[in-house]
Amino acid sequence: VGIGTTSPGALLDIGLAGATLGTMRLEGNISGYVQLQSAAAAGSWTMTLPTAVGGAGQQLTDVAGNGITSWAAAGSSRQLKDVVGTVTDPTEALAQILSTPIYRFHYKPGMGTGDSQTEYVGVMANESPWAMHYNGAVVNPVNTLGYMVLGIQATNKKLSDLTSTVKELDLKLEGLAERIAALEALGNSSTLIESLGEYAVDFFSAGVESVVDGIVYMKGMVVQKLTVGSREKPTGITLYDETTGEPNCFSIVNGTTKTTLGECAIGELLSPEGGSGGGNSGAGDLTYSPQDTQAPIITLDGDILVSLDVGSSYVEAGAIATDDVDTEVAVVISGSIDPTTPGTYLISYNAKDTAGNSATPVVRTVVLKNSGDSSTTPTPEPTVEPTPEPEATVEPTVEPTPEPEATTPAPEATDSTSSPQATT
Incomplete structure (x- = not known):
């Protein structure tokens, strides 16, 4: 039978290509209607209904995408599925979600929907295979929901880890704040230093028993690799x-x-x-x-003999200790000066390298005298070490006559500012 055509191609054919648009309208009992019609340039599409009526929880589904429909389960309950495993690491799903670009787009006219004006926000099938089915062409709502849940789980775990870290930091800051408050209440600088030392001891006492001469004594240690x-x-x-x-x-x-x-x-x-x-x-x-049997060598900065008036300030020039292995070693300075009392004061300098080799001590002599006193103090004996130099000057002598000449400059040694090595 043909309606709008004299040459029907099916049992019921409505419309004629190139002349009449095939349209079928079902009028409502009171108002409105349902109208089915093809597009002006429609493709050929055949819809085949299933042979039986679907039961509760089923829907018409075109599984193959060829227009042949069948009834399939529409529910998502466990009894409808064969579970093959669980996802134990949601971070992988979160990584895929974060790496998927999101677009704002319009559908092209005649492609997918009849609406080309609405703006959509979503993904592209070829860039998000985890959210697609039907050969990667159609969005899979089940996978989309599953990945969304996995992403939330992974985010929640990261937030939990971050929260734990923040709580640990809060506890440490609270403990530090309590100690600072206690230190501020003490006020005394020496007590403050002692308290800071006690805090350092408490901090390391969990694993370190003591530190002696650069050696750490620990209660226990577990390492994956040990190199000696x-x-x-x-x-x-x-x-x-x-x-x-x-x-x-x-x-x-x-x-x-x-x-x-x-x-x-x-x-x-x-x-x-x-x-x-x-x-x-x-x-x-x-x-x-x-490796190391050589002791460090101490070299004074400044003069070995210092002469000052009573009441003057003594400024320590310091010293340097060099070592063949440790390069530079700390110098320990001992001795004190009373600037109000005239007399001779000795400042000692000592050093020891990490191998335990002690340097030969060096002594600086500081003489405090009244401003009207013109007397001088000779250089202390322990600090005079240039004996090899006079011997080196005597070696070239052929006659004993140079020896008296070597003693003639002796009065120069009384000058407190001259060095003994000037006797040549």
Whole structure:
């Protein structure tokens, strides 16, 4: 039967291509209507209904996308699904969500919907496969909801971790604030320093028992990797005998374990010829020699003899201690001066390197005298060390005549500002 056409192509054919638009309208009982019509340039589409009526919780679904529909479960309850596993790490889903670009767009006329004016916000199918089905062409609401939940879970975990960290910081800040308040209440600077020291002790007492001469004594330590010494400065491990309590050095020499009585010392890897063994010689025995036996050398800044009037201020010039291994060593200065009392004062300078080698002490002499006193004080004996220099000047002599000449400048030694090494 044809309506609007004299050559129907189906049992009921409405309209004629190029002349009449095929339209079917179902009028409402009171008002309104439902109208079905094809587009002016419509494609061919066939819709085949299923052979049976669907039950509760089912809907018409075009699974293959070819116009043939069937009834399928519309619910999302567990009994309708075969669970193959659970997602244990939601951060992966969050990473995919965060890496997916979001666009504002309009549908092109005649593509997808008849509305080309509404602005949409969403993703592109080829850029978000995690949210698609039907060969990546149609948004999958189930996956979209699942990834949304995973993203929220991952975000919640990050917030929980951040909250825990903030709470720990708050506790530390509260403890610090209490200590600062207590220190401010003390007021006295010396007491403040003592309290800060006590705070430092409390801070390290959880793991450190004591620190003596740069050595840290700990209650326990667990490490994934432990390196003792280096190729340039090999050493061993000091172990104490369970019976005698004596220290023993456990080390490796030429691939063989070696135990010697006494504590381990830092050594230097030497070749058989005595030079430093920077590479693998492949022959001979490598030996270890002690690394540091040289004491530091102290050099004073300023004069070794200082003469001041009573009431003058003494300004400490300081000293420098150099060491062949530690390079520069701290100098310990001892001694005091009473600027109101005339007399001779000694300022001592001492130093010790990390190997325990003590430097030869150096003494600076400070003489305080009344302003009208013209007397001078000779240079103290312990600080005079230039004896090799006069010997070096005597060696070229052929006759004993130069020796009296060497004694003639003796009066110059009475000058407190001159150095003994000027006797030539």
